[in-house]
Amino acid sequence: MKALIDWGMGYVARSGSAVCFLGEITGHIVRGRIRWPEVLKQMYEQGIQSVMIIVLTSLASGAVLALQGYTAMVRFGAKEYIAHLVGLSLVRELGPVFTALIFSGKAGARIAAELGTMSVNDQVLATRTMGVDPVEFLVVPRMAACFLVLPVLTIIGEIAGITGGYLIATLEAGIPGTFYINQTIKAIQYVDFWGGFAKVFFFAVIIGWICCYQGYSTKGGSLGVGRFTTKAVAFSYIFVILSNAVLTKIILTLWG
Amino acid sequence: MIQVQHLHKSFNGQQVLEDINLQVKKGEILIVLGESGTGKSVLLKHLIGLLKPDQGSVLIEARDITRMSERELLGLRKDIGYLFQEGALYDFMNVFENIAFPLREHTAFDWKTIREKVQSILRLIGLEGIEEKYPAELSGGMKKRVALARAIILDSRILLCDEPTSGLDPLRSRDISALIRDVARKLHCTTVVTSHDIQNSLRIADRLALLQNGRIAAVGTPSEFEASNNVFVKEFIS
Numbered sequence: 473m474k475a476l477i478d479w480g481m482g483y484v485a486r487s488g489s490a491v492c493f494l495g496e497i498t499g500h501i502v503r504g505r506i507r508w509p510e511v512l513k514q515m516y517e518q519g520i521q522s523v524m525i526i527v528l529t530s531l532a533s534g535a536v537l538a539l540q541g542y543t544a545m546v547r548f549g550a551k552e553y554i555a556h557l558v559g560l561s562l563v564r565e566l567g568p569v570f571t572a573l574i575f576s577g578k579a580g581a582r583i584a585a586e587l588g589t590m591s592v593n594d595q596v597l598a599t600r601t602m603g604v605d606p607v608e609f610l611v612v613p614r615m616a617a618c619f620l621v622l623p624v625l626t627i628i629g630e631i632a633g634i635t636g637g638y639l640i641a642t643l644e645a646g647i648p649g650t651f652y653i654n655q656t657i658k659a660i661q662y663v664d665f666w667g668g669f670a671k672v673f674f675f676a677v678i679i680g681w682i683c684c685y686q687g688y689s690t691k692g693g694s695l696g697v698g699r700f701t702t703k704a705v706a707f708s709y710i711f712v713i714l715s716n717a718v719l720t721k722i723i724l725t726l727w728g
Numbered sequence: 729m730i731q732v733q734h735l736h737k738s739f740n741g742q743q744v745l746e747d748i749n750l751q752v753k754k755g756e757i758l759i760v761l762g763e764s765g766t767g768k769s770v771l772l773k774h775l776i777g778l779l780k781p782d783q784g785s786v787l788i789e790a791r792d793i794t795r796m797s798e799r800e801l802l803g804l805r806k807d808i809g810y811l812f813q814e815g816a817l818y819d820f821m822n823v824f825e826n827i828a829f830p831l832r833e834h835t836a837f838d839w840k841t842i843r844e845k846v847q848s849i850l851r852l853i854g855l856e857g858i859e860e861k862y863p864a865e866l867s868g869g870m871k872k873r874v875a876l877a878r879a880i881i882l883d884s885r886i887l888l889c890d891e892p893t894s895g896l897d898p899l900r901s902r903d904i905s906a907l908i909r910d911v912a913r914k915l916h917c918t919t920v921v922t923s924h925d926i927q928n929s930l931r932i933a934d935r936l937a938l939l940q941n942g943r944i945a946a947v948g949t950p951s952e953f954e955a956s957n958n959v960f961v962k963e964f965i966s
Contacts, residue, residue, distance in 0.1 A: 586820075589819075590818075590819075593814065593816060593819070594812045594813075594814065594816035595816050595817075595818055595819070597778065597812070597816065598810070598812055598816035598817075598818075600778065600802070600805070601776055601778070601805055601808070601810035601812075602805065602806075602810075602829065602830050602833065602878075603802045603803065603804075603805040603806040603830075603833065603834060604802070604833050605798075605802060
């Protein structure tokens with residue numbers, strides 16, 4: 473019983489500390505304490521590192537979606553609606569969620585491991601001893617870069633997914649390319665795009681926050697870096713998927 | 729310059745420092761000796777405000793730093809150089825960028841002046857021509873020298889060194905100890921060093937303080953330590 477109470481108290485304390493950490497980051501951003509050269513460097517590293525894997529997985533996902541859609545729709549004589557299926561699925565749901573999950577596995581893990589290594593090697597502490605706020609110098613640029621890079625990667629991923637669908641539709645289903653493109657443009661309404669895209673900004677905050685917090689709190693040497701990095705990625709996945717369910721409900725209620 | 733008054737610190741109910749009283753005069757080199765786990769590093773972290781005591785105060789030039797906010801402490805730390813046990817150099821920066829970092833953060837010097845200052849300090853520590861190397865390419869001794877250069881680049885009035893000779897061979901230990909003494913004399917730094925390296929400590933210290941189970945067991949000059957009748961002092965320096 474005591475162990476359970478201790479675990480509960482520890483959980484509440486850690487959650488409180490994570491919320492305070494987000495508050496501290498927000499405070500820096502609101503006061504304009506953003507080191508833009510560092511943000512650009514982080515954007516380059518996070519973006520370049522993730523772009524290829526996002527393009528490949530999105531291309532494959534779009535292709536699989538089109539293949540499955542074609543197999544099902546051809547039974548009803550509705551194969552020309554593949555473009556609708558692929559476009560809407562990707563833009564409203566799969567694109568933002570897939571991209572966020574891949575991003576947290578690549579860039580998020582990198583953030584947590586980098587900050588974790590710096591924590592256990594006293595580099596974070598050294599920053600404080602040199603009169604520099606480590607949250608401002610090390611965390612805010614990474615967080616800001618997440619917020620700016622993930623939306624761009626999502627658009628790249630959605631375009632790649634639609635391209636995957638296009639390849640299957642034209643090569644496998646024999647649908648003319650121009651027809652597929654026109655159907656895609658017609659299918660994706662303004663509200664569909666923004667309904668999916670709005671979620672990306674929440675995912676970016678969740679991934680940046682969790683990965684920076686886990687990295688910044690790392691203790692216990694190289695074993696600790698591994699443990700906290702794994703926690704960062706696992707928590708990011710869980711919170712992205714859970715928040716997606718809530719956000720989807722809110723967006724559907726508001727925009728339909 | 730530095731005054732520690734009735735300092736107490738415990739972690740999870742375990743007393744680490746108990747009623748510590750110390751005074752370090754301006755320009756003096758004080759070495760805090762003690763076995764591993766006696767609280768030397770904890771004491772040093774109090775001197776720069778990285779830890780808050782349970783009781784007691786730390787005065788730097790008559791200002792109690794235990795009552796300062798983190799933002800006030802960040803300002804104060806510009807005048808204090810801190811050398812970490814493993815150097816704590818940024819591994820994503822090369823030697824030049826590491827040493828130049830405090831200058832870029834706290835001064836308005838142009839690139840040329842920063843370059844000159846970094847080169848001059850590298851000459852002082854005997855490591856010219858390694859500006860482009862990354863910490864991973866340096867030996868343990870070189871890392872500590874570079875870290876020392878970074879700690880003093882702002883002409884710090886106080887220099888705190890945490891176990892600067894740990895992990896080094898006897899020759900490198902002697903070199904780094906001598907370098908700390910030379911730098912401290914040249915810059916007129918008030919210096920506090922934690923160590924368990926008795927030979928080099930006796931060589932460079934103005935005064936020594938010996939910690940035993942979180943309390944100060946003895947304070948004195950190297951010659952007073954060598955002549956001491958205190959059993960623990962005798963045992964420690966033998």
